[in-house]
Amino acid sequence: MTIERLxxxxxxxxxxxxxxxxxxxxxxxxxxxxxxxxxxxxxxHRGEHTFTVMNLYPYNCGHVMILPYDHVxxxxxxxxxxxxxxMKLATYYTELLGDLMHPDGFNLGVNMGKxxxxxxxxxxxxxxxxxxxxxxxxxxxxxxxxxxxxELDATYDKIVAIMRYNPPR
Numbered sequence: 622m623t624i625e626r627l628x629x630x631x632x633x634x635x636x637x638x639x640x641x642x643x644x645x646x647x648x649x650x651x652x653x654x655x656x657x658x659x660x661x662x663x664x665x666h667r668g669e670h671t672f673t674v675m676n677l678y679p680y681n682c683g684h685v686m687i688l689p690y691d692h693v694x695x696x697x698x699x700x701x702x703x704x705x706x707x708m709k710l711a712t713y714y715t716e717l718l719g720d721l722m723h724p725d726g727f728n729l730g731v732n733m734g735k736x737x738x739x740x741x742x743x744x745x746x747x748x749x750x751x752x753x754x755x756x757x758x759x760x761x762x763x764x765x766x767x768x769x770x771x772e773l774d775a776t777y778d779k780i781v782a783i784m785r786y787n788p789p790r
Contacts, residue, residue: 724751
């Protein structure tokens, strides 16, 4: 059996970075970091009750996550204001990513708890994932790998460029 190599150069920055968490939650670290580090942390937006980051391990190109500032694990522990802002931003990002990437659809959702697939189950996060017909192939199942046609930094730059002229309201 031949082992195939899939190169993911954007992950090197994360793999080699210092892993000291100030809060024991990577999402809380991102929200409390100085805004000069937003690009390094892939932070796209800071709202009144939530913030948005690109997923470091995306399911697909353009995968973003909207998180409440409060370190909560469930929807019922999330303030109504944050819940409303999450939905408002989910709408905003589906429109922005739709115009930018022309997907055939979107997956929107929350994986609440480890049993539901949450990689980080202590800080609620809402996924917005662009989808294209045929983007789910044999690679995740047989190769335990995802194929992404664009580096995270390139996608981040494209999204930020659009957001400069069309910010969330």
